[in-house]
Amino acid sequence: MTALLEAEGLVRVYQTRTGLFGRAIPVRAVNGVSLSVRPGETLGIVGESGSGKSTLGRMLLGVDPAEAGTVRFEGEAMPVFGTPAWRRLRARMQMVHQDPLGALDRRLTIARQIREPLDIHDIGPRAGRDGRVATLMEQVGLRPDQAGRYPHELSGGQRQRVVIARALASEPALLVCDEPVSALDVSIQAQVVNLLADLQAEKGLGMVFISHDLKVVRNIAERVAVMYLGEIVEEGPVDAVFGAPQHPYTRALVSSVPEPGRRLDGRQILKGEPPNPAARPAGCAFHPRCPHAEPRCAATAPALRPSAPSRRAACHLLPAAQKIAA
Numbered sequence: 491m492t493a494l495l496e497a498e499g500l501v502r503v504y505q506t507r508t509g510l511f512g513r514a515i516p517v518r519a520v521n522g523v524s525l526s527v528r529p530g531e532t533l534g535i536v537g538e539s540g541s542g543k544s545t546l547g548r549m550l551l552g553v554d555p556a557e558a559g560t561v562r563f564e565g566e567a568m569p570v571f572g573t574p575a576w577r578r579l580r581a582r583m584q585m586v587h588q589d590p591l592g593a594l595d596r597r598l599t600i601a602r603q604i605r606e607p608l609d610i611h612d613i614g615p616r617a618g619r620d621g622r623v624a625t626l627m628e629q630v631g632l633r634p635d636q637a638g639r640y641p642h643e644l645s646g647g648q649r650q651r652v653v654i655a656r657a658l659a660s661e662p663a664l665l666v667c668d669e670p671v672s673a674l675d676v677s678i679q680a681q682v683v684n685l686l687a688d689l690q691a692e693k694g695l696g697m698v699f700i701s702h703d704l705k706v707v708r709n710i711a712e713r714v715a716v717m718y719l720g721e722i723v724e725e726g727p728v729d730a731v732f733g734a735p736q737h738p739y740t741r742a743l744v745s746s747v748p749e750p751g752r753r754l755d756g757r758q759i760l761k762g763e764p765p766n767p768a769a770r771p772a773g774c775a776f777h778p779r780c781p782h783a784e785p786r787c788a789a790t791a792p793a794l795r796p797s798a799p800s801r802r803a804a805c806h807l808l809p810a811a812q813k814i815a816a
Contacts, residue, residue, distance in 0.1 A: 492565065493526040494696040495550060495583075495664055500524070500559035502545050502720075506768060517767045519545040521720040522559070524794075529663065532690065532697040534711030534728060536704055536743065538764055542720040543700045544588075547666045550698060551583055552576055564663070581611040584657035586686075588669035590649035594641040600652045601627070601637035607659040626655040630685060647678035651685070658689065665690075666698045671706060683710055704747050708732055716740045719764060719775040722794055726801030736803040738780050774806065782807050 502520040520542045527533045535543050548554040552568045561568040569575035587593040608619045630651040671679040701707050715725040724737040735741040745758040760779045777787035797803040
């Protein structure tokens with residue numbers, strides 16, 4: 491099946507300063523990421539805070555420019571940010587933000603904000619747009635009497651439903667969901683995740699689901715990519731990756747997820763914090779925290795290579811890691 495979205499070798503570098511008059515220091519937030527998403531598929535992206543997940547999500551939409559690499563959507567190269575071609579393409583690819591209150595205009599009613607993409611992209615006859623808004627509200631579980639309310643008059647879960655309805659208004663082929671449930675209560679999280687899964691199945695959407703919550707990703711995604719310090723270290727079918735992780739970092743993430751009836755003494759606790767992106771370690775970026783690191787890990791960065799059918803991992807010790815995982 492032809493990929494809906496393809497990214498190859500993406501690199502994003504930010505410039506930071508050590509002080510008010512300090513010299514500029516480059517920070518590689520995304521470092522050579524390649525991935526693809528098929529129509530109707532959900533790709534989960536997981537990793538610790540600061541791993542580059544959100545930056546990657548913005549790059550996939552063309553919002554953050556890449557210093558290197560390419561993004562192709564429906565077989566065509568991503569237009570330059572801000573150009574008329576890019577604006578037209580945004581109707582086909584939308585984002586669901588982490589903070590729904592921050593993503594909404596507090597001065598406008600929710601019905602007006604859901605209608606906004608229809609007016610911007612001139613979708614459908616003007617006379618029928620209010621009816622389209624009503625249909626979208628029904629699809630995401632909002633009541634008709636809530637149309638005239640403002641964002642501050644809704645709960646967090648209801649505001650996130652408004653954001654989803656607005657994202658769906660232009661009938662996109664791709665949704666990029668950036669931590670869409672992290673700010674919600676657990677019971678509301680389940681409702682929003684189920685809503686996204688139902689809408690995807692109904693409309694055949696491709697979806698990139700960014701989260702630090704492995705349980706949520708396992709429930710919604712078919713494939714998962716694990717990021718560490720701006721790089722993908724493991725990727726494959728979600729059940730295979732979480733059921734038998736090959737990379738030491740993935741194993742540590744999976745072991746940190748609490749499960750009823752499982753003792754905590756088998757957890758793999760990583761030592762230290764992720765390295766400073768402005769001072770990346772030589773070789774494998776994970777080697778300072780890896781319990782199995784060898785001298786070659788500090789000297790040479792491992793390539794992300796096939797490790798099993800439909801799986802990739804970046805680890806010099808992959809055969810040993812598989813044996814340990816077993």
